[in-house]
Amino acid sequence: MDLEEVKARAGPREFGPTxxxxxxxxxxATRMIQFHANSEIMGAYIERPxxxxxxxxxxxxxxxxxxxDEIGHGQLLYRAAENLGIKTREQMLDELANGQGKFxxxxxYPLDDWYELPMIMFFVDGxxxxxxxxxKRTSWEPYAHAIDKICFEEGFHIKHGEDxxxxxxxxxxxxxxxLQQAFEKWWPRILQFFGPTxxKSTHNDFSTAVGxxxxxxxxxxxxxxxxxxxxxxxxxxxxPDSPRVEFNEETERxxxxxxxxxxxxxxxxxxxxxxxxxxxxAKRHRTQEAVEWVRETIENPRTxxxxxx
Amino acid sequence: MIFEVFRQEKRxxxxxxxxxVHAPDREMAQLFAQVMHARRKPAHSLxxxxxxxxxxxxxxxxxxxxxxxxxxxxxxxxxxNTDETFAQEIEDSQREQEVAERGREEAAEGN
Numbered sequence: 001m002d003l004e005e006v007k008a009r010a011g012p013r014e015f016g017p018t019x020x021x022x023x024x025x026x027x028x029a030t031r032m033i034q035f036h037a038n039s040e041i042m043g044a045y046i047e048r049p050x051x052x053x054x055x056x057x058x059x060x061x062x063x064x065x066x067x068x069d070e071i072g073h074g075q076l077l078y079r080a081a082e083n084l085g086i087k088t089r090e091q092m093l094d095e096l097a098n099g100q101g102k103f104x105x106x107x108x109y110p111l112d113d114w115y116e117l118p119m120i121m122f123f124v125d126g127x128x129x130x131x132x133x134x135x136k137r138t139s140w141e142p143y144a145h146a147i148d149k150i151c152f153e154e155g156f157h158i159k160h161g162e163d164x165x166x167x168x169x170x171x172x173x174x175x176x177x178x179l180q181q182a183f184e185k186w187w188p189r190i191l192q193f194f195g196p197t198x199x200k201s202t203h204n205d206f207s208t209a210v211g212x213x214x215x216x217x218x219x220x221x222x223x224x225x226x227x228x229x230x231x232x233x234x235x236x237x238x239x240p241d242s243p244r245v246e247f248n249e250e251t252e253r254x255x256x257x258x259x260x261x262x263x264x265x266x267x268x269x270x271x272x273x274x275x276x277x278x279x280x281x282a283k284r285h286r287t288q289e290a291v292e293w294v295r296e297t298i299e300n301p302r303t304x305x306x307x308x309x
Numbered sequence: 310m311i312f313e314v315f316r317q318e319k320r321x322x323x324x325x326x327x328x329x330v331h332a333p334d335r336e337m338a339q340l341f342a343q344v345m346h347a348r349r350k351p352a353h354s355l356x357x358x359x360x361x362x363x364x365x366x367x368x369x370x371x372x373x374x375x376x377x378x379x380x381x382x383x384x385x386x387x388x389x390n391t392d393e394t395f396a397q398e399i400e401d402s403q404r405e406q407e408v409a410e411r412g413r414e415e416a417a418e419g420n
Binding site for chain 2: 065155
């Protein structure tokens with residue numbers, strides 16, 4: 001199939017493994033799904049310390065269930081990406097461990113305390129869910145199938161995140177103050193979740209033309225703010241004055257003052273060169289090496305180290 | 310040889326198991342599958358797979374636990390008393406989980 005035909009046919013779940021897709025399509029889909037898979041894994045790494053730090057048994061159980069879900073999502077997505085024939089699963093895992101794999105900006109920042117957890121579990125995951133819901137209509141069918149399962153599970157994550165937010169936002173004055181501090185720290189990062197505005201986005205046009213992407217960054221950011229701004233206010237959070245966010249009545253879009261955001265830091269993160277992000281990648285690298293023997297054993301059972309007598 | 314048949318009703322649907330056919334080889338199996346499972350029912354595609362190529366995980370077997378039948382309310386959206394109607398995708402996920410929950414209840418009752 002040539003590119004013109006792909007663009008003409010592009011629609012929800014239009015293409016699958018039995019279609020002969022041009023390399024440009026397969027590369028673009030691989031880049032997108034690999035990014036998504038990496039983000040699921042790195043998101044799990046951000047949340048993992050809170051299994052130990054959870055303030056109650058219920059929270060501990062729920063956070064560990066969430067982390068387990070995220071790793072499962074990563075596995076599903078690597079499979080969907082592998083189907084494109086550009087990269088193997090092993091290659092993608094190696095790239096992530098070696099610092100070449102790209103993933104969401106928000107997962108380069110470690111979480112410092114429990115008050116910051118809902119910033120990821122409610123706002124960032126909520127933003128991701130907004131985006132994922134639009135991918136049920138992506139043109140690469142194996143990706144859409146993975147998204148079906150991810151969205152089925154994800155509702156629990158967002159509601160659990162909101163439950164934590166509600167608990168802290170309606171808690172003691174100290175809880176409320178610390179939640180507000182966490183929100184102010186994370187707000188710019190959350191706004192950057194959807195990347196730069198459309199006119200500055202590099203991969204947007206092609207992905208949209210071949211139906212991989214079904215909604216632009218700007219439209220998604222607006223869709224997110226429409227439902228999550230009222231939520232923040234509902235739990236007593238004050239929207240910070242900067243970065244400035246204004247609703248434009250004419251375009252019916254929220255407009256973010258780009259200059260209020262630290263795009264140098266964003267680009268540093270995008271290159272995997274942000275110091276704390278490098279720490280997160282190093283964690284993944286160490287784990288990857290630590291369980292090398294497991295993969296080795298699965299591949300070659302005969303060479304497995306035998307148990308001591 | 311026995312071949313298992315999975316039918317996809319419309320383009321973009323999931324393939325669903327519909328039964329099997331008895332045939333001497335793959336080619337005949339495809340033909341029989343078509344006659345048995347797509348002659349009078351609309352179908353867009355059939356997967357025809359030799360039975361011995363299929364491995365099964367059976368919930369009746371010892372040590373097999375599937376479908377989350379242990380009590381783990383904490384890992385379902387239905388456990389949290391927050392608003393799910395504020396975002397369409399959260400509501401959709403909640404509805405899907407409610408269906409799954411009913412399925413687990415029925416399984417637990419042994420229906």
